[in-house]
Structure formats: C-alpha cells, structure tokens
Amino acid sequence: MSYNTSKSPIERIIDYYVRNVPHATQRRLSTWLFRFLVGATVIVVGFPTYVMLKASIQPELELFSNTFLFVPQNPTLENFAGLFTETSFARFYLNSIVAALGTMVISVVSATLAGYSLTRFSFPGKKRLAQSVLFSYMFPPLLLALPMFMIWRDLQLLNSYPGIILAHSAHALPFDIWLMWKFFQTVPISYEESAWIYGASRLRAMRDVAIPMALPGIIAVSIFSFAISWSDFTFANLLLTQESMKTLPIGMLGFIEQQAVNWGLIMSASVMMALPAFLLVYFLQSYLLRGFSVGGLG
Structure with missing residues (x-):
C-alpha cells in the first residue's frame, strides 16, 4: 500500500487506522479512550479535594510525616472540633451565611425585575443600557471597594x-441582570398575551x-450570587473590620500565624x-432541569 509522502506521520497513522481497523474495534x-479521558479529568480535578478531605481528618503528626498516606491511619475529628472550640469559626460561618443568603435574595429579585423590564418594555437607549450593564462588571473589585468604603463610612x-x-x-x-435579560428573551411574549386575554x-x-x-436563569443567578458573596475577600476585608463581623475568607486568615x-x-x-x-448546587439541580423543561429548552 502506497502512502502520500506529503502527509505527516500522524496523518498517515490516522489514515491507516481509519482504512484498516474494523469499525467495531x-x-x-x-x-475506552473516552473513559480514559473522563477518568483522567476526574482524577486531576478531584485530587485537590481528596487532599483537602484527607488532611482535615489527619492528626498533626501524621499530617507532617514524610510518608504519604492515601488513607489516614488514625482519622480524627479534632480539627473540626478545634474550629468551634479554639476559634471564632462559628461566628464567621454565620456571618457568611447571612451575607450570602441576603445577596442571593436581593440579586434574584432585582435581576429578575430588571431583566423582565429590559425585555418587555421599550424606552430610549434600552439596548445600550443593557450592554453597558455587563461592561460595568469588568471593573476589578478593588477599584470599586475603595470608593465604596468611603461611601459606606458616611452612611454608617x-x-x-x-x-x-x-x-x-x-x-x-x-x-x-445581563443573564436574566438573555433568559427572558427566550420566553415568547405570546404566552403572556394569552394570559392577558x-x-x-x-x-x-x-x-x-x-x-x-x-427558572433556569433564576437558579443560575442564585448560584452565581451566592458564590460571589461566599468567596469574597476584597469587599469583606475593607468593610468588615470588627472581629465579630468577619466572614469566612477573612476569619480564616487568623489560622496563619507568624511562626x-x-x-x-x-x-x-x-x-x-x-x-x-x-x-446548594446539589439540591437546586433538579429545579434547574425542571426549569429547562418548562422553558422548552430541554
């Protein structure tokens, strides 16, 4: 069998594979290649989570030993108990929960009303306003946090x-707002007109x-808003200086000592x-899929 010399070695191997290997094979x-790639991806993505879980139940001596153990020999919950007995972790946790849930509620209500208004009402500059909303998200949090600190200080x-x-x-x-604007564009206005009739x-x-x-957009906004608040460091570091008001990302800095x-x-x-x-993601995924089916997107 003759090969085209202009082809690269990889192209010739692929050509031989396609022409000579049976389709069933x-x-x-x-x-098997797909399973291997999925398994490799799961291992790469899940390994940090595995290390985190393993280290959380290892005693200190075992954690810093020179021998790597895939399974802790003496698992313990001392680290979790120390969080609540030796630190203010419970208070930090409560502060983060309140901030994240409050952010999620305000964001969902505001974004839903704004997205609906941008889709259903006509006014001058509507499209430019909708596009500029997303543009404002490009500013880094630190650029907004400093003037926000001065405004928040004056407003107490x-x-x-x-x-x-x-x-x-x-x-x-x-x-x-941009996400809800896009989702409401997929909702035919004829359905609402039928209700008006x-x-x-x-x-x-x-x-x-x-x-x-x-509903899929509302669920996505809920998850995104919760994640933004739950993992925020910049705003919390500037706006929350009292120990009793610190959230988790700020409070966990206390676990890093000088020595x-x-x-x-x-x-x-x-x-x-x-x-x-x-x-949150686990319990909302069913509502997310249900929303896709209701919206005719499933």
Whole structure:
C-alpha cells in the first residue's frame, strides 16, 4: 500500500487506522479512550479535594510525616472540633451565611425585575443600557471597594450585614441582570398575551408565565450570587473590620500565624466552607432541569 509522502506521520497513522481497523474495534477503542479521558479529568480535578478531605481528618503528626498516606491511619475529628472550640469559626460561618443568603435574595429579585423590564418594555437607549450593564462588571473589585468604603463610612454601613450585602449585590448584579435579560428573551411574549386575554394582569402574567419559564436563569443567578458573596475577600476585608463581623475568607486568615500555619484547621475549615456551595448546587439541580423543561429548552 502506497502512502502520500506529503502527509505527516500522524496523518498517515490516522489514515491507516481509519482504512484498516474494523469499525467495531474503532468504536470500542473510542469508548475506552473516552473513559480514559473522563477518568483522567476526574482524577486531576478531584485530587485537590481528596487532599483537602484527607488532611482535615489527619492528626498533626501524621499530617507532617514524610510518608504519604492515601488513607489516614488514625482519622480524627479534632480539627473540626478545634474550629468551634479554639476559634471564632462559628461566628464567621454565620456571618457568611447571612451575607450570602441576603445577596442571593436581593440579586434574584432585582435581576429578575430588571431583566423582565429590559425585555418587555421599550424606552430610549434600552439596548445600550443593557450592554453597558455587563461592561460595568469588568471593573476589578478593588477599584470599586475603595470608593465604596468611603461611601459606606458616611452612611454608617461599615461592619453591618446590610453594608456587606449591598456591596456583594452591587458586585453581582451587572452579570445577573445581563443573564436574566438573555433568559427572558427566550420566553415568547405570546404566552403572556394569552394570559392577558383571559384577564390576567401584567404582574400576574409575569409571575405565573414568564418567571416559571425563566427558572433556569433564576437558579443560575442564585448560584452565581451566592458564590460571589461566599468567596469574597476584597469587599469583606475593607468593610468588615470588627472581629465579630468577619466572614469566612477573612476569619480564616487568623489560622496563619507568624511562626506557623495551622494546616489542620485550614483544611477542615475549607471542607466546611465548600459544603454549603455543594449542597446548594446539589439540591437546586433538579429545579434547574425542571426549569429547562418548562422553558422548552430541554
């Protein structure tokens, strides 16, 4: 069999594979290659999580031993117990939960109303306004945090739940509004017009027709807003200076001492910090899929 000398070695190997290997064998090889790539991806992505979980239940002597153990020999919950007995972790956790839930509620309500208005009402400069909203998200948080600190200080919003919730909402809303604007564009207005014909008001048509069909966007906005607040460091570091008002990203800095780093506390705190985000996505995924089916996108 002659080969085209202009082809590269890889191209000749692929050509030989396609021409001479049976199709059944090609399918089996493709399946095993796909499984290998998926498994390799899971290992690469999941290995840091595995190290975090393992280190959180290892005693200090075992954690810093020279021998790497895939499974801890003496698992313990001392690190988790130390979080609540030796540190103010419970207070940091409560502050983060309040800030994240407050940000999620404000962002969902504001973004839903803004996205619906940008889609259903006509006014001068509407398209330019919608595009500029996303552009404002390009500014780094530190650029916004400094003037926000001065404004919040004059309004006496420093070291308060409303202050940090408003700051996180202001940071998350540009993308949330743009996302809801795009989702409401996929909702046919004819469905709302049918509701109007049967006597429904615009508000009721929006509540019973438009919002259920835009549910995937609302769930995505909820998750995004929660994540923005839950992992924020910049705004919380400037606006929350009292020890009793610090959130998790700021409070965990106390685990890094001048002479040493308490890795056991850091890893157990990281597990506790990752848990709410995991549970949020896990329990909302069914509603997300249901929203796709309601919206005719599934």
